Amino acid sequence: MATGFFALLDDIAAIAKIAAASLDDTAAAAAKASAKAAGVVIDDAAVTPRYVHGFAAARELPIVGKIALGSVKNKLMFLLPGAIALSYFAPWAITPLLMAGGSYLCFEGAEKIYEIFRPHAVVEDDVTDEDAEVMERRMVSGAIRTDLILSGEIMAITLADVADAPIAEQAAVLAVVGLGITALVYGFVALIVKADDAGVALTQTRSAPLQAIGRGLVKSMPPFLKTLAYVGTAAMLWVGGGIIIHGMEGYGLGEPGHSIHRFAAFAGAASGGIGSVVEWLIGALGSGLFGLLVGAVIVAALHLLPKNRP
Numbered sequence: 001m002a003t004g005f006f007a008l009l010d011d012i013a014a015i016a017k018i019a020a021a022s023l024d025d026t027a028a029a030a031a032k033a034s035a036k037a038a039g040v041v042i043d044d045a046a047v048t049p050r051y052v053h054g055f056a057a058a059r060e061l062p063i064v065g066k067i068a069l070g071s072v073k074n075k076l077m078f079l080l081p082g083a084i085a086l087s088y089f090a091p092w093a094i095t096p097l098l099m100a101g102g103s104y105l106c107f108e109g110a111e112k113i114y115e116i117f118r119p120h121a122v123v124e125d126d127v128t129d130e131d132a133e134v135m136e137r138r139m140v141s142g143a144i145r146t147d148l149i150l151s152g153e154i155m156a157i158t159l160a161d162v163a164d165a166p167i168a169e170q171a172a173v174l175a176v177v178g179l180g181i182t183a184l185v186y187g188f189v190a191l192i193v194k195a196d197d198a199g200v201a202l203t204q205t206r207s208a209p210l211q212a213i214g215r216g217l218v219k220s221m222p223p224f225l226k227t228l229a230y231v232g233t234a235a236m237l238w239v240g241g242g243i244i245i246h247g248m249e250g251y252g253l254g255e256p257g258h259s260i261h262r263f264a265a266f267a268g269a270a271s272g273g274i275g276s277v278v279e280w281l282i283g284a285l286g287s288g289l290f291g292l293l294v295g296a297v298i299v300a301a302l303h304l305l306p307k308n309r310p
Helices: 001-034 036-053 057-089 091-117 130-159 169-204 209-249 259-268 272-308
Strands: none
Touching: 057 091, 057 130, 057 169, 091 130, 091 209, 130 169, 169 209, 169 259, 209 259, 209 272, 259 272
């Protein structure tokens, strides 16, 4: 009887080790997939703060909370089941869909660059003529729709990275990535939108160092948000271009990926101790330039060509 009891303990210990290993595998896969989705995450963080512009300070965090809740619903209720069904019934469609999403990222990045030279008419965002509650619902709905597109790309990148794993592990990784990225993005957004308020509060204290920090926060937030938008644009082009190049290689189209990889490797080898950094930068730059080219073609097709029709 004692032997049976100890055998049972051994079995339980073995099961626990397997479960722990499975959790480690899931965490590792989630971390790897999250890193590949970094460009979309940066853009998501760059886009969201504009949805709370023009609202009272007391409504900023509740609006961010509503958008975050909508993002969780997007990922867990719609995108995760759809991704699992796609992986099970039509795995061949993952690469084309991923490339389509990459093309969308390239278009968005190129569109933002196009708007620098051909800006849209400025629309006043302050809440004046429309009921604040109605406008808040409208802005939250728009933000959640935008999040659905960006979240779909994140989940597609994640799914492609764990496509060979069992269905249960795919679901676990998708859930971990979805919830983790949502917490990261909207936690960061909450800090951004309240940073200026925190700065104003610090300027009203009696401490000179805290006042200086407060003034620094207030002055630094506008250029920081502008820089974040530029980084988000670059990240979209880099990630979108890289996705398309990788997909083309999967279909036997070696260029331009082969040339980019070869030039990056050559530059890295010639750079000594910082070779790995240089190789990554050159590869990212090549993917970004290719993404800009793809996006420019799409922007031209959507914006320029129709204007030239007789």
